[in-house]
Amino acid sequence: MPAEVIAAMAEFLLAVAGFVLATVALGLVRVLRGPADADRMMAPQLLGTGGIAALLLLGAATGMPGAIDVALTLTLLAAFASVAFVKGASEPADSDPNEGGGG
Amino acid sequence: MTFALAVDCGLVVLVLGMAIWTIAARTTFPAVAGFVAYGLLLTLVWMRLAAPDVALTEAAIGGGLTGVLLLGATSRLRATAQSAAAERPSAPFRLIVAGLCTLISAAIAAVVLLLPDPAPTLAPEAGAKLSLTGVGNAVTAVLLAYRALDTLLESAVLLLALVGVWSLAPDRFWGGAPRSLALRYRDGSLSLLGQVLPPIGIVLGVYIVWVGADAPGGKFQGATIIAAMWVLTMMAGLQNPPELGRAWVRLILVAGAAFFLAAGIAGFWLAGAFLAYPPGFAKPLIVAIEAALTLSVAATLGLLVAGPSARPVRT
Amino acid sequence: MSLILDAFTVVAVSLGAVFFLAGAVGLLRFPDTLTRLHALTKADNVGLGLVVLGLLPQAERPLAAVKLVVAWLLVQLASGTVSQLIARAARRAGPSA
């Protein structure tokens, strides 16, 4: 493949990565504003899909080693964080036996 | 490279936006949500800085595990959150602090702009001896060969932090199990996720440890993924945190540091110095130490999330 | 041959980007939590799928291509179950949420 085609492809992938990142930014603003906690739980999921799309595009554009491994890790941990969000938001304030009531 | 710079600019704007949101949000839950997003975004920044090893660590710990820890604390502290809101410092005080913090930022920014050119670097030195260690990833070589003492001390620090957390338990609970991490209500999809995701995650974690010798990865990153999967099964209610006084728990926790230390002391006889690896055996030794440390670090991180004992020992 | 593959990459990745845009617009415009969740999952998963599909011809080694597909499958699994969880949490919080 001629060098300029490779360079053009890299530029294109970078541009799309930037575009996807921009849509993630838009979504993040909306999601974090709420109003419900359930809206905010979408934040890690949004980054789990949009973030890894941007990451994979960046990795393909610049030939970074390990980009896919980082993307896989990001996916797993984003799912993990989402579960913690659901758990954190859907539980009433503490009711631990050794901690007598709320402060 | 104009597109690359545009992507960098966009990333910086996003990261700064999340940081401002995290500091400025009125209640704690949205702030922590912003912090998790901030951690996941920093992963992309680290990739742009050509540091995939750090990106893996940030994705696993910065966004994932720290976020889960803070979220757990948030839900438990909800009741106190309102009463403390009244004690907000006065506007003049905040203004003065803002001014001082701006000065500090400006000073650091000036340092960044005045960094020497060409930049000092240890990369050639790190690369020159790489073949002697038998390891292909320079970051792993730094962590486990050139500066192995730091890594040994780090695994000790992790244990110390865990001892610190454990010592916060009331006396009557010592050696008992931490409070359950499970969701209060049964949820079928969470059970499914808790059963399907951990096997994949553990394979990925072991893979990250394994390729760490020659490619981006390493024991801390892999161990964090494994720890996260363990905590996930506990959150899904599929298992409860173990009793902290059990011998096998203690054994797993210290195994990594103990093996590392033993290999280090053996270095006195075999290679003439503490933590020196005998020639030709550097790679197998590094892999063996990584394997032992992975198990211990994963257990330590998981138990740090689980917290101190919260119930008496079952007899 | 490589020109056809490159064209395929450009088309698929661009289509994926369109879906990401649709997802963001849905998040911004839809009135309540459940519909916003719908926008997030549908658009993003198809979007990511198309991006992965487009990047497959660019993968240097077969293992990289396999890992790309695995990443997408993992996202499918995680986002499918996590959306269920979020939707149920939203319903438990009340109809107004």
Add this chain to the structure above:
Amino acid sequence: MSGTTLFGLCAAVLVGLGLYGVIVHPQVLRRVVAFNLLGAGAFLLFGVVARRGAEAGMGGDPVPQALVITGIVVAFSATALAVGLLLRLRAVRAAEDADR
């Protein structure tokens, strides 16, 4: 301006922001969050220094990168300890209030 310098300036702002949060926030948990924010900014400075030292076929100087990996893990364990202390402090206070 290069992207690396841009990230350096971003790190400088993050340190300032984090410090402001640590000093000003009335809730201790928010201070812990702000402290983590500050820490991430400091790590990013290391990353910029490492990236500028790219040589010998490596994307960056591996020594600061290794330091940052150690730092992130230690910061997590410190955060876990802080959160543990915070929860314990609240439990003790609640018990005192109940006694009174």
